[in-house]
Amino acid sequence: MKRTLYWLTKDLRINDNLALKLASDSDYLLCVYVVDQKWFKPNNYQSKPIGANRWNFLQSCLSNFNQSLLSLGQQLHIVYGDTLPSLASLCEIHQITDVITTHLPGTYENRLINQLGDNFPQVLVNKVEQFTLFTHGLLPFELQQLPVSYSKFKKIMNNVAIPNISPAIKTLPSQFKSVPAPAIVRPHWLPVKAHKYPTNGMVFEGGETSAIKQLYQYFSSDLPLSYKTVRNNLDGWESSSKLSPWLGYGCISPRQVMSSVSQFEIQRGKNSSTECLAAEILWREYFQWCHFKVGAKTYMFKGLSSSQPLTSFYPERFSKWCLGMTPYPLVNACMNELRITGYLSNRGRQIVASCLVNELSVDWRYGAAWFEEQLIDYDAAVNWGNWQYIAGVGVDPRGGRHFNLQKQAVIFDPDGRYQSKWASTCDKYFLSNQPLDSVDAADWPVTMAKDNG
Numbered sequence: 345m346k347r348t349l350y351w352l353t354k355d356l357r358i359n360d361n362l363a364l365k366l367a368s369d370s371d372y373l374l375c376v377y378v379v380d381q382k383w384f385k386p387n388n389y390q391s392k393p394i395g396a397n398r399w400n401f402l403q404s405c406l407s408n409f410n411q412s413l414l415s416l417g418q419q420l421h422i423v424y425g426d427t428l429p430s431l432a433s434l435c436e437i438h439q440i441t442d443v444i445t446t447h448l449p450g451t452y453e454n455r456l457i458n459q460l461g462d463n464f465p466q467v468l469v470n471k472v473e474q475f476t477l478f479t480h481g482l483l484p485f486e487l488q489q490l491p492v493s494y495s496k497f498k499k500i501m502n503n504v505a506i507p508n509i510s511p512a513i514k515t516l517p518s519q520f521k522s523v524p525a526p527a528i529v530r531p532h533w534l535p536v537k538a539h540k541y542p543t544n545g546m547v548f549e550g551g552e553t554s555a556i557k558q559l560y561q562y563f564s565s566d567l568p569l570s571y572k573t574v575r576n577n578l579d580g581w582e583s584s585s586k587l588s589p590w591l592g593y594g595c596i597s598p599r600q601v602m603s604s605v606s607q608f609e610i611q612r613g614k615n616s617s618t619e620c621l622a623a624e625i626l627w628r629e630y631f632q633w634c635h636f637k638v639g640a641k642t643y644m645f646k647g648l649s650s651s652q653p654l655t656s657f658y659p660e661r662f663s664k665w666c667l668g669m670t671p672y673p674l675v676n677a678c679m680n681e682l683r684i685t686g687y688l689s690n691r692g693r694q695i696v697a698s699c700l701v702n703e704l705s706v707d708w709r710y711g712a713a714w715f716e717e718q719l720i721d722y723d724a725a726v727n728w729g730n731w732q733y734i735a736g737v738g739v740d741p742r743g744g745r746h747f748n749l750q751k752q753a754v755i756f757d758p759d760g761r762y763q764s765k766w767a768s769t770c771d772k773y774f775l776s777n778q779p780l781d782s783v784d785a786a787d788w789p790v791t792m793a794k795d796n797g
Protein backbone atom coordinates (compact mmCIF):
# COMPACT_ATOMS: atom_id res chain seq x y z
CA MET A 345 0.00 0.00 0.00
CA LYS A 346 1.55 3.31 -1.10
CA ARG A 347 0.64 6.11 1.32
CA THR A 348 2.16 9.30 -0.05
CA LEU A 349 2.77 12.70 1.47
CA TYR A 350 3.46 15.32 -1.19
CA TRP A 351 5.23 18.30 0.42
CA LEU A 352 4.55 21.29 -1.82
CA THR A 353 6.99 24.17 -1.87
CA LYS A 354 7.72 25.99 -5.12
CA ASP A 355 5.55 23.84 -7.35
CA LEU A 356 2.02 25.18 -6.84
CA ARG A 357 0.61 24.02 -10.17
CA ILE A 358 -1.27 21.20 -11.89
CA ASN A 359 0.34 21.58 -15.31
CA ASP A 360 3.85 20.28 -15.95
CA ASN A 361 4.14 19.02 -12.39
CA LEU A 362 6.14 15.78 -12.41
CA ALA A 363 5.99 15.52 -8.61
CA LEU A 364 2.20 15.54 -8.68
CA LYS A 365 2.30 13.02 -11.52
CA LEU A 366 4.47 10.74 -9.40
CA ALA A 367 2.19 11.30 -6.41
CA SER A 368 -0.82 10.32 -8.51
CA ASP A 369 0.55 6.79 -8.60
CA SER A 370 -0.32 6.15 -4.91
CA ASP A 371 -3.13 4.45 -3.03
CA TYR A 372 -3.64 7.40 -0.72
CA LEU A 373 -2.33 10.91 -1.02
CA LEU A 374 -1.88 13.83 1.36
CA CYS A 375 -0.91 17.17 -0.21
CA VAL A 376 0.73 19.42 2.38
CA TYR A 377 2.02 22.99 2.42
CA VAL A 378 3.77 24.19 5.58
CA VAL A 379 3.67 27.87 6.50
CA ASP A 380 6.69 28.08 8.78
CA GLN A 381 6.62 30.52 11.65
CA LYS A 382 10.31 31.31 11.12
CA TRP A 383 9.33 33.15 7.95
CA PHE A 384 7.71 35.91 9.97
CA LYS A 385 10.57 36.57 12.40
CA PRO A 386 13.54 38.84 11.64
CA ASN A 387 16.72 36.98 10.64
CA ASN A 388 20.40 37.84 11.23
CA TYR A 389 20.15 40.75 8.79
CA GLN A 390 17.19 42.44 10.51
CA SER A 391 14.78 41.44 7.73
CA LYS A 392 12.12 38.73 7.67
CA PRO A 393 12.18 35.88 5.18
CA ILE A 394 8.75 36.97 3.90
CA GLY A 395 7.09 40.38 3.86
CA ALA A 396 3.48 41.52 3.44
CA ASN A 397 3.47 41.67 -0.37
CA ARG A 398 4.81 38.14 -0.89
CA TRP A 399 2.67 36.71 1.90
CA ASN A 400 -0.36 38.14 0.16
CA PHE A 401 0.77 36.71 -3.18
CA LEU A 402 1.50 33.31 -1.63
CA GLN A 403 -1.96 33.09 -0.07
CA SER A 404 -3.57 33.52 -3.51
CA CYS A 405 -1.21 30.86 -4.93
CA LEU A 406 -2.28 28.42 -2.23
CA SER A 407 -5.96 29.19 -2.61
CA ASN A 408 -5.82 28.80 -6.40
CA PHE A 409 -3.90 25.52 -6.14
CA ASN A 410 -6.39 24.22 -3.58
CA GLN A 411 -9.24 24.97 -6.01
CA SER A 412 -7.49 22.86 -8.64
CA LEU A 413 -6.99 20.01 -6.17
CA LEU A 414 -10.65 20.16 -5.08
CA SER A 415 -11.72 19.71 -8.68
CA LEU A 416 -9.64 16.50 -8.69
CA GLY A 417 -11.14 15.19 -5.44
CA GLN A 418 -8.11 16.23 -3.41
CA GLN A 419 -7.33 19.07 -1.05
CA LEU A 420 -4.34 21.12 0.06
CA HIS A 421 -3.61 20.80 3.77
CA ILE A 422 -2.00 23.98 4.98
CA VAL A 423 -0.11 23.40 8.20
CA TYR A 424 1.12 26.30 10.36
CA GLY A 425 4.20 25.65 12.48
CA ASP A 426 7.79 24.47 12.26
CA THR A 427 8.33 22.56 9.04
CA LEU A 428 10.27 19.51 10.22
CA PRO A 429 8.15 18.58 13.28
CA SER A 430 4.97 19.25 11.28
CA LEU A 431 6.00 16.92 8.46
CA ALA A 432 7.36 14.32 10.90
CA SER A 433 4.10 14.24 12.83
CA LEU A 434 2.06 13.78 9.62
CA CYS A 435 4.36 10.93 8.54
CA GLU A 436 3.76 9.22 11.86
CA ILE A 437 0.00 9.75 12.12
CA HIS A 438 -0.69 8.62 8.56
CA GLN A 439 1.93 5.87 8.35
CA ILE A 440 3.43 7.46 5.29
CA THR A 441 5.44 5.20 3.01
CA ASP A 442 6.56 7.80 0.45
CA VAL A 443 7.42 11.49 0.62
CA ILE A 444 7.54 13.44 -2.63
CA THR A 445 8.82 16.96 -3.03
CA THR A 446 10.41 19.18 -5.67
CA HIS A 447 14.20 19.30 -5.51
CA LEU A 448 15.26 22.88 -4.75
CA PRO A 449 18.79 24.24 -4.57
CA GLY A 450 18.15 25.98 -1.21
CA THR A 451 20.34 24.58 1.55
CA TYR A 452 17.54 25.01 4.13
CA GLU A 453 14.98 22.92 2.21
CA ASN A 454 17.55 20.22 1.48
CA ARG A 455 18.61 20.00 5.10
CA LEU A 456 14.98 19.59 6.15
CA ILE A 457 14.21 16.85 3.67
CA ASN A 458 17.43 15.00 4.58
CA GLN A 459 16.55 15.23 8.27
CA LEU A 460 13.08 13.89 7.55
CA GLY A 461 14.63 10.97 5.68
CA ASP A 462 16.98 10.32 8.62
CA ASN A 463 14.05 10.34 11.10
CA PHE A 464 12.02 7.94 8.96
CA PRO A 465 14.50 5.59 7.29
CA GLN A 466 11.65 3.30 6.17
CA VAL A 467 10.06 6.13 4.16
CA LEU A 468 11.08 6.54 0.54
CA VAL A 469 11.96 10.19 -0.12
CA ASN A 470 11.69 11.28 -3.72
CA LYS A 471 13.04 14.68 -4.78
CA VAL A 472 11.72 15.52 -8.23
CA GLU A 473 13.86 17.74 -10.47
CA GLN A 474 11.55 20.30 -12.01
CA PHE A 475 12.49 23.70 -10.60
CA THR A 476 15.10 23.93 -13.34
CA LEU A 477 14.99 23.48 -17.11
CA PHE A 478 17.50 20.65 -16.98
CA THR A 479 18.15 17.84 -14.53
CA HIS A 480 21.46 16.84 -12.91
CA GLY A 481 21.60 13.90 -15.32
CA LEU A 482 21.26 16.14 -18.37
CA LEU A 483 24.23 18.35 -17.49
CA PRO A 484 27.07 17.40 -19.85
CA PHE A 485 29.59 17.95 -17.01
CA GLU A 486 29.96 17.09 -13.33
CA LEU A 487 28.24 19.69 -11.13
CA GLN A 488 31.60 20.64 -9.61
CA GLN A 489 32.81 21.41 -13.15
CA LEU A 490 29.98 23.92 -13.75
CA PRO A 491 31.51 26.64 -15.97
CA VAL A 492 32.62 29.67 -13.95
CA SER A 493 31.16 32.04 -16.52
CA TYR A 494 27.57 32.28 -17.69
CA SER A 495 28.56 32.64 -21.34
CA LYS A 496 30.38 29.29 -21.29
CA PHE A 497 27.39 27.67 -19.56
CA LYS A 498 25.04 29.11 -22.19
CA LYS A 499 27.20 27.90 -25.06
CA ILE A 500 27.25 24.35 -23.69
CA MET A 501 23.59 24.19 -22.66
CA ASN A 502 22.31 25.54 -25.99
CA ASN A 503 23.13 22.08 -27.36
CA VAL A 504 21.16 20.18 -24.70
CA ALA A 505 17.47 19.47 -25.28
CA ILE A 506 15.09 20.72 -22.59
CA PRO A 507 12.67 17.98 -21.41
CA ASN A 508 9.13 18.28 -22.79
CA ILE A 509 6.44 19.70 -20.58
CA SER A 510 4.05 17.16 -19.12
CA PRO A 511 0.28 17.58 -19.43
CA ALA A 512 -1.99 18.64 -16.56
CA ILE A 513 -2.93 15.94 -14.06
CA LYS A 514 -6.43 14.60 -14.70
CA THR A 515 -6.97 12.23 -11.75
CA LEU A 516 -5.56 11.89 -8.25
CA PRO A 517 -5.77 9.17 -5.62
CA SER A 518 -8.10 9.41 -2.63
CA GLN A 519 -7.34 11.39 0.44
CA PHE A 520 -6.57 9.56 3.66
CA LYS A 521 -9.65 8.43 5.58
CA SER A 522 -8.84 10.64 8.53
CA VAL A 523 -7.32 13.76 7.05
CA PRO A 524 -6.16 16.55 9.35
CA ALA A 525 -8.90 19.12 9.89
CA PRO A 526 -8.03 22.50 8.38
CA ALA A 527 -6.80 24.99 10.98
CA ILE A 528 -9.76 27.12 12.10
CA VAL A 529 -7.86 29.57 14.25
CA ARG A 530 -5.07 31.44 12.52
CA PRO A 531 -1.87 31.26 14.55
CA HIS A 532 -1.07 34.46 16.44
CA TRP A 533 2.26 34.87 14.62
CA LEU A 534 0.68 35.38 11.18
CA PRO A 535 0.49 39.00 9.96
CA VAL A 536 -2.90 40.38 10.97
CA LYS A 537 -3.05 43.55 8.90
CA ALA A 538 -5.25 43.35 5.80
CA HIS A 539 -3.11 43.73 2.70
CA LYS A 540 -3.34 47.03 0.87
CA TYR A 541 -2.79 46.88 -2.86
CA PRO A 542 -0.58 49.68 -4.16
CA THR A 543 -2.63 52.39 -5.82
CA ASN A 544 -0.11 53.41 -8.47
CA GLY A 545 2.03 50.32 -8.89
CA MET A 546 1.87 46.91 -10.50
CA VAL A 547 -0.38 44.27 -8.99
CA PHE A 548 0.34 40.56 -9.34
CA GLU A 549 -2.31 38.00 -8.47
CA GLY A 550 -0.93 34.71 -7.22
CA GLY A 551 -1.84 31.29 -8.61
CA GLU A 552 -1.55 29.10 -11.67
CA THR A 553 -4.64 30.57 -13.34
CA SER A 554 -3.14 34.08 -13.39
CA ALA A 555 0.28 32.68 -14.34
CA ILE A 556 -1.11 30.95 -17.43
CA LYS A 557 -3.12 34.05 -18.31
CA GLN A 558 0.03 36.23 -18.18
CA LEU A 559 2.05 33.66 -20.16
CA TYR A 560 -0.66 33.53 -22.80
CA GLN A 561 -1.11 37.31 -22.97
CA TYR A 562 2.59 38.01 -23.24
CA PHE A 563 3.32 35.44 -25.94
CA SER A 564 0.18 36.15 -27.97
CA SER A 565 1.24 39.80 -28.24
CA ASP A 566 4.08 41.39 -30.22
CA LEU A 567 5.99 42.19 -27.03
CA PRO A 568 8.61 39.40 -27.24
CA LEU A 569 9.74 40.90 -30.57
CA SER A 570 10.90 44.09 -28.84
CA TYR A 571 11.94 42.66 -25.45
CA LYS A 572 15.60 43.55 -25.87
CA THR A 573 14.93 47.23 -26.57
CA VAL A 574 12.54 47.76 -23.62
CA ARG A 575 13.71 45.32 -20.94
CA ASN A 576 15.85 47.96 -19.23
CA ASN A 577 12.96 50.40 -18.76
CA LEU A 578 12.36 51.28 -15.14
CA ASP A 579 8.60 51.23 -15.47
CA GLY A 580 5.83 49.59 -17.44
CA TRP A 581 4.01 46.25 -17.30
CA GLU A 582 4.93 45.59 -20.93
CA SER A 583 8.67 46.17 -20.58
CA SER A 584 9.32 42.55 -19.66
CA SER A 585 7.40 39.30 -19.28
CA LYS A 586 6.51 39.85 -15.58
CA LEU A 587 6.53 36.07 -15.09
CA SER A 588 9.03 36.00 -12.22
CA PRO A 589 6.58 35.97 -9.25
CA TRP A 590 4.78 32.93 -10.66
CA LEU A 591 8.07 31.21 -11.51
CA GLY A 592 9.15 31.81 -7.92
CA TYR A 593 6.29 29.79 -6.44
CA GLY A 594 6.21 27.36 -9.32
CA CYS A 595 2.73 28.40 -10.49
CA ILE A 596 4.41 28.01 -13.85
CA SER A 597 7.55 26.06 -14.72
CA PRO A 598 10.65 27.37 -16.52
CA ARG A 599 10.05 24.64 -19.11
CA GLN A 600 6.60 26.07 -19.85
CA VAL A 601 8.12 29.53 -20.30
CA MET A 602 10.95 28.29 -22.52
CA SER A 603 8.50 26.23 -24.54
CA SER A 604 6.41 29.40 -25.11
CA VAL A 605 9.53 31.22 -26.34
CA SER A 606 10.26 28.40 -28.80
CA GLN A 607 6.64 28.28 -30.01
CA PHE A 608 6.68 32.03 -30.47
CA GLU A 609 9.89 31.82 -32.49
CA ILE A 610 8.38 29.14 -34.74
CA GLN A 611 5.23 31.18 -35.35
CA ARG A 612 6.54 34.74 -35.41
CA GLY A 613 10.23 34.30 -36.14
CA LYS A 614 13.38 34.46 -34.06
CA ASN A 615 15.12 37.79 -33.50
CA SER A 616 17.64 39.29 -31.07
CA SER A 617 14.82 40.04 -28.60
CA THR A 618 13.45 36.50 -28.42
CA GLU A 619 17.03 35.25 -28.07
CA CYS A 620 17.64 37.75 -25.29
CA LEU A 621 14.53 36.58 -23.42
CA ALA A 622 15.65 32.94 -23.71
CA ALA A 623 19.09 34.03 -22.46
CA GLU A 624 17.55 35.61 -19.34
CA ILE A 625 15.69 32.40 -18.54
CA LEU A 626 19.00 30.63 -18.92
CA TRP A 627 20.53 33.11 -16.43
CA ARG A 628 17.92 31.95 -13.93
CA GLU A 629 18.98 28.39 -14.72
CA TYR A 630 22.67 29.19 -14.28
CA PHE A 631 22.10 30.70 -10.84
CA GLN A 632 20.16 27.58 -9.75
CA TRP A 633 23.04 25.31 -10.72
CA CYS A 634 25.58 27.63 -9.08
CA HIS A 635 23.54 27.35 -5.89
CA PHE A 636 23.39 23.55 -6.18
CA LYS A 637 27.15 23.57 -6.65
CA VAL A 638 28.32 26.00 -3.94
CA GLY A 639 25.55 25.48 -1.34
CA ALA A 640 25.96 27.71 1.73
CA LYS A 641 28.66 29.86 0.04
CA THR A 642 25.72 31.55 -1.70
CA TYR A 643 24.99 33.37 1.57
CA MET A 644 28.54 34.08 2.76
CA PHE A 645 30.13 37.54 2.88
CA LYS A 646 33.02 36.59 0.63
CA GLY A 647 30.75 34.46 -1.56
CA LEU A 648 32.77 32.65 -4.22
CA SER A 649 35.69 35.03 -3.89
CA SER A 650 38.92 34.38 -1.99
CA SER A 651 38.77 37.64 -0.05
CA GLN A 652 36.08 39.59 1.76
CA PRO A 653 34.68 42.83 0.30
CA LEU A 654 35.72 46.11 1.90
CA THR A 655 32.22 46.95 3.08
CA SER A 656 30.73 46.91 6.56
CA PHE A 657 27.40 47.43 8.30
CA TYR A 658 26.14 50.96 8.89
CA PRO A 659 22.69 50.68 10.46
CA GLU A 660 21.60 54.22 9.66
CA ARG A 661 22.67 54.05 6.02
CA PHE A 662 20.99 50.67 5.65
CA SER A 663 17.67 51.82 7.06
CA LYS A 664 17.77 55.00 4.95
CA TRP A 665 18.32 52.81 1.89
CA CYS A 666 15.44 50.49 2.83
CA LEU A 667 13.07 53.42 3.36
CA GLY A 668 14.09 55.35 0.24
CA MET A 669 15.77 58.17 2.17
CA THR A 670 19.21 58.29 0.58
CA PRO A 671 20.71 61.36 -1.11
CA TYR A 672 19.90 59.76 -4.51
CA PRO A 673 16.34 60.40 -5.80
CA LEU A 674 16.58 57.61 -8.38
CA VAL A 675 17.55 55.07 -5.71
CA ASN A 676 14.78 56.36 -3.42
CA ALA A 677 12.19 55.98 -6.16
CA CYS A 678 13.26 52.38 -6.81
CA MET A 679 13.29 51.51 -3.11
CA ASN A 680 9.84 53.04 -2.66
CA GLU A 681 8.42 51.05 -5.56
CA LEU A 682 9.97 47.86 -4.20
CA ARG A 683 8.65 48.39 -0.67
CA ILE A 684 5.16 49.38 -1.77
CA THR A 685 4.55 46.87 -4.58
CA GLY A 686 7.02 44.02 -3.99
CA TYR A 687 8.32 44.37 -7.57
CA LEU A 688 11.18 46.30 -9.15
CA SER A 689 12.56 46.18 -12.71
CA ASN A 690 15.86 44.42 -13.28
CA ARG A 691 17.56 47.76 -14.00
CA GLY A 692 16.14 49.22 -10.78
CA ARG A 693 17.45 46.25 -8.79
CA GLN A 694 20.92 46.68 -10.28
CA ILE A 695 20.96 50.41 -9.52
CA VAL A 696 19.92 50.11 -5.86
CA ALA A 697 22.18 47.13 -5.22
CA SER A 698 25.16 48.99 -6.68
CA CYS A 699 24.31 52.04 -4.55
CA LEU A 700 24.15 50.04 -1.30
CA VAL A 701 27.49 48.40 -1.95
CA ASN A 702 29.42 51.25 -3.56
CA GLU A 703 27.98 54.62 -2.45
CA LEU A 704 26.87 53.46 1.00
CA SER A 705 29.62 50.82 1.58
CA VAL A 706 27.15 48.46 3.24
CA ASP A 707 27.62 44.67 3.43
CA TRP A 708 25.71 43.26 0.41
CA ARG A 709 24.04 40.52 2.48
CA TYR A 710 21.85 43.10 4.24
CA GLY A 711 20.60 44.23 0.85
CA ALA A 712 19.97 40.66 -0.31
CA ALA A 713 18.03 39.92 2.88
CA TRP A 714 15.94 43.09 2.46
CA PHE A 715 15.14 42.02 -1.11
CA GLU A 716 14.22 38.58 0.25
CA GLU A 717 11.63 40.17 2.53
CA GLN A 718 10.27 42.61 -0.05
CA LEU A 719 10.25 40.83 -3.42
CA ILE A 720 7.20 38.86 -4.45
CA ASP A 721 9.37 37.02 -6.97
CA TYR A 722 12.05 36.14 -4.40
CA ASP A 723 14.18 33.22 -5.53
CA ALA A 724 17.10 32.25 -3.30
CA ALA A 725 19.58 31.35 -6.03
CA VAL A 726 18.71 34.25 -8.35
CA ASN A 727 18.54 36.90 -5.63
CA TRP A 728 21.69 36.03 -3.71
CA GLY A 729 23.49 35.18 -6.97
CA ASN A 730 22.71 38.59 -8.49
CA TRP A 731 23.73 40.36 -5.28
CA GLN A 732 27.03 38.50 -5.23
CA TYR A 733 27.54 39.44 -8.85
CA ILE A 734 27.10 43.16 -8.13
CA ALA A 735 29.17 43.00 -4.94
CA GLY A 736 32.01 41.39 -6.91
CA VAL A 737 32.03 38.12 -4.99
CA GLY A 738 29.98 36.03 -7.39
CA VAL A 739 30.23 34.19 -10.65
CA ASP A 740 31.23 37.28 -12.59
CA PRO A 741 34.86 37.00 -13.57
CA ARG A 742 35.05 40.81 -14.06
CA GLY A 743 34.38 41.46 -10.36
CA GLY A 744 31.60 43.81 -9.25
CA ARG A 745 29.40 46.44 -10.83
CA HIS A 746 29.39 50.14 -10.03
CA PHE A 747 26.66 52.10 -11.76
CA ASN A 748 27.01 55.86 -12.17
CA LEU A 749 23.73 56.96 -10.59
CA GLN A 750 23.52 60.29 -12.38
CA LYS A 751 24.14 58.68 -15.73
CA GLN A 752 21.57 55.98 -15.02
CA ALA A 753 18.98 58.66 -14.26
CA VAL A 754 19.76 60.50 -17.49
CA ILE A 755 19.56 57.34 -19.60
CA PHE A 756 16.63 55.54 -17.98
CA ASP A 757 14.55 58.39 -16.58
CA PRO A 758 15.38 61.38 -18.81
CA ASP A 759 12.16 63.29 -18.03
CA GLY A 760 12.22 62.33 -14.33
CA ARG A 761 8.77 60.76 -14.62
CA TYR A 762 9.71 57.59 -12.76
CA GLN A 763 11.40 59.57 -9.99
CA SER A 764 8.39 61.80 -9.45
CA LYS A 765 6.01 58.82 -9.48
CA TRP A 766 7.85 57.23 -6.56
CA ALA A 767 9.44 60.33 -5.00
CA SER A 768 10.40 60.51 -1.32
CA THR A 769 9.66 63.49 0.86
CA CYS A 770 13.36 63.62 1.78
CA ASP A 771 14.49 64.20 -1.83
CA LYS A 772 14.29 67.98 -1.39
CA TYR A 773 16.23 67.78 1.90
CA PHE A 774 19.19 66.14 0.22
CA LEU A 775 19.08 68.61 -2.66
CA SER A 776 20.48 71.13 -0.18
CA ASN A 777 23.59 68.96 0.29
CA GLN A 778 22.77 67.53 3.70
CA PRO A 779 25.18 64.81 4.94
CA LEU A 780 24.26 61.15 4.53
CA ASP A 781 25.14 60.19 8.11
CA SER A 782 23.56 62.10 10.97
CA VAL A 783 26.79 61.71 12.99
CA ASP A 784 29.51 63.64 11.24
CA ALA A 785 33.03 62.18 11.24
CA ALA A 786 34.18 65.22 13.25
CA ASP A 787 31.93 64.13 16.14
CA TRP A 788 33.85 60.92 16.70
CA PRO A 789 36.61 60.95 19.35
CA VAL A 790 39.22 59.88 16.82
CA THR A 791 42.76 61.22 17.32
CA MET A 792 45.16 60.65 14.49
CA ALA A 793 48.60 59.43 15.59
CA LYS A 794 50.39 62.31 13.82
CA ASP A 795 48.24 64.84 15.72
CA ASN A 796 49.37 63.50 19.10
CA GLY A 797 52.78 64.98 19.08
Ligand SMILES: Cc1cc2nc3c(=O)[nH]c(=O)nc-3n(C[C@H](O)[C@H](O)[C@H](O)COP(=O)(O)OP(=O)(O)OC[C@H]3O[C@@H](n4cnc5c(N)ncnc54)[C@H](O)[C@@H]3O)c2cc1C
Pocket residue numbers: 575584585586587588589591592621624625626627628629631688689690691693694697715719721722723724726727728730731734
Ligand atom coordinates in the same frame (compact mmCIF):
# COMPACT_ATOMS: atom_id res chain seq x y z
C1 LIG B 1 20.10 42.42 -7.09
C2 LIG B 1 19.11 41.59 -7.90
C3 LIG B 1 18.26 40.70 -7.25
C4 LIG B 1 17.35 39.93 -7.97
N1 LIG B 1 16.51 39.06 -7.29
C5 LIG B 1 15.66 38.27 -7.99
C6 LIG B 1 14.81 37.34 -7.32
O1 LIG B 1 14.84 37.19 -6.09
N2 LIG B 1 13.96 36.60 -8.08
C7 LIG B 1 13.92 36.71 -9.45
O2 LIG B 1 13.13 36.00 -10.09
N3 LIG B 1 14.74 37.54 -10.10
C8 LIG B 1 15.60 38.33 -9.42
N4 LIG B 1 16.42 39.19 -10.10
C9 LIG B 1 16.49 39.11 -11.57
C10 LIG B 1 15.53 40.03 -12.34
O3 LIG B 1 15.59 41.34 -11.86
C11 LIG B 1 14.09 39.53 -12.32
O4 LIG B 1 14.05 38.16 -12.64
C12 LIG B 1 13.24 40.26 -13.35
O5 LIG B 1 13.30 41.66 -13.15
C13 LIG B 1 11.82 39.77 -13.23
O6 LIG B 1 10.95 40.40 -14.12
P1 LIG B 1 10.41 39.64 -15.38
O7 LIG B 1 9.81 38.33 -15.03
O8 LIG B 1 9.55 40.59 -16.12
O9 LIG B 1 11.74 39.36 -16.18
P2 LIG B 1 12.05 39.19 -17.74
O10 LIG B 1 12.98 40.27 -18.12
O11 LIG B 1 10.82 39.04 -18.53
O12 LIG B 1 12.89 37.83 -17.81
C14 LIG B 1 12.26 36.55 -17.92
C15 LIG B 1 12.75 35.68 -16.81
O13 LIG B 1 14.16 35.50 -16.90
C16 LIG B 1 14.74 35.44 -15.60
N5 LIG B 1 15.64 36.57 -15.38
C17 LIG B 1 15.53 37.82 -15.85
N6 LIG B 1 16.57 38.58 -15.44
C18 LIG B 1 17.35 37.78 -14.69
C19 LIG B 1 18.56 37.97 -14.00
N7 LIG B 1 19.19 39.16 -13.97
N8 LIG B 1 19.08 36.93 -13.33
C20 LIG B 1 18.48 35.73 -13.34
N9 LIG B 1 17.33 35.48 -13.98
C21 LIG B 1 16.77 36.50 -14.66
C22 LIG B 1 13.58 35.52 -14.62
O14 LIG B 1 13.18 34.21 -14.29
C23 LIG B 1 12.50 36.24 -15.42
O15 LIG B 1 11.19 35.99 -14.99
C24 LIG B 1 17.32 40.01 -9.38
C25 LIG B 1 18.17 40.91 -10.03
C26 LIG B 1 19.05 41.70 -9.31
C27 LIG B 1 19.96 42.65 -10.03
